[in-house]
Amino acid sequence: QSALTQPASVSGSPGQSIAISCAGTSSDVGGYNFVSWYQQHPGKAPKLMIYDVSNRPSGVSDRFSGSKSGNTASLTISGLQAEDEADYYCSSYAGDVAHYVFGRGTKVTVL
Amino acid sequence: QVQLVESGGGVVQPGGSLRLSCAASEFSYTSYAMHWLRQAPDKGLEWVAVISHDEISKSHADSVKGRFTISRDNSKNTVFLQMNSLRDEDTAVYYCARAPNNRWHQFDYWGQGTLVTVSS
Numbered sequence: 001q002s003a004l005t006q007p008a009s010v011s012g013s014p015g016q017s018i019a020i021s022c023a024g025t026s027s028d029v030g031g032y033n034f035v036s037w038y039q040q041h042p043g044k045a046p047k048l049m050i051y052d053v054s055n056r057p058s059g060v061s062d063r064f065s066g067s068k069s070g071n072t073a074s075l076t077i078s079g080l081q082a083e084d085e086a087d088y089y090c091s092s093y094a095g096d097v098a099h100y101v102f103g104r105g106t107k108v109t110v111l
Numbered sequence: 112q113v114q115l116v117e118s119g120g121g122v123v124q125p126g127g128s129l130r131l132s133c134a135a136s137e138f139s140y141t142s143y144a145m146h147w148l149r150q151a152p153d154k155g156l157e158w159v160a161v162i163s164h165d166e167i168s169k170s171h172a173d174s175v176k177g178r179f180t181i182s183r184d185n186s187k188n189t190v191f192l193q194m195n196s197l198r199d200e201d202t203a204v205y206y207c208a209r210a211p212n213n214r215w216h217q218f219d220y221w222g223q224g225t226l227v228t229v230s231s
Contacts, residue, residue, distance in 0.1 A: 003155065032216075036216065036218070044223075045206060045224060046156065046218075046221050048218060048219050048220075051217045051219070052217070089155060091156070091218070093215075093216040096170075099158060099170060100158040100216060101158070102158070103155065104154075105156075
């Protein structure tokens with residue numbers, strides 16, 4: 001199963017909004033509403049930021065939002081802050097054979 | 112505060128074996144499926160294996176099938192990953208993560224990871 005496709009890097013100034021795309025296929029992103037997004041700071045464990053395309057776990061800032069159109073999901077960070085600088089990974093359920101697939105990650109830089 | 116603490120990583124020669132452990136605390140362990148995932152140096156995340164809350168169902172990624180085995184001991188709130196026939200490409204930080212019983216795709220808490228280095 002191929003990895004999901006994410007841009008290698010995205011940058012923005014404090015206060016701006018940025019979006020990270022996650023392109024898959026009808027066998028993963030497009031076939032299920034089971035897309036998640038994870039934030040990972042250097043040397044740290046990943047943290048769940050969005051699940052089931054657009055739901056935020058308790059404690060995650062409402063500046064983070066998710067959406068999906070067809071085979072592509074997106075994570076939007078509004079009001080960009082210095083602490084948002086991290087790597088972001090998308091993930092999708094991909095059926096009983098491939099199970100769970102990830103994107104290769106997007107490095108977010110706050111200018 | 113949910114805690115997942117991995118241990119058992121280290122340096123091993125190609126073809127060797129290691130057994131990783133992940134001790135869970137501060138949550139209802141038997142209400143969750145448990146996963147192992149890994150991250151090779153400066154690479155992305157890769158799902159490795161999952162086991163159901165009751166130990167009945169388990170699945171492994173094709174890249175480790177036949178070499179790795181996931182198991183759990185609910186009396187000790189611990190999940191294991193037995194890794195045999197290790198290869199260079201298995202070098203990675205290995206994370207355990209929990210997922211609610213009816214939502215296996217949702218890795219909602221992760222441990223800090225344990226490093227496995229396969230090298231001669």
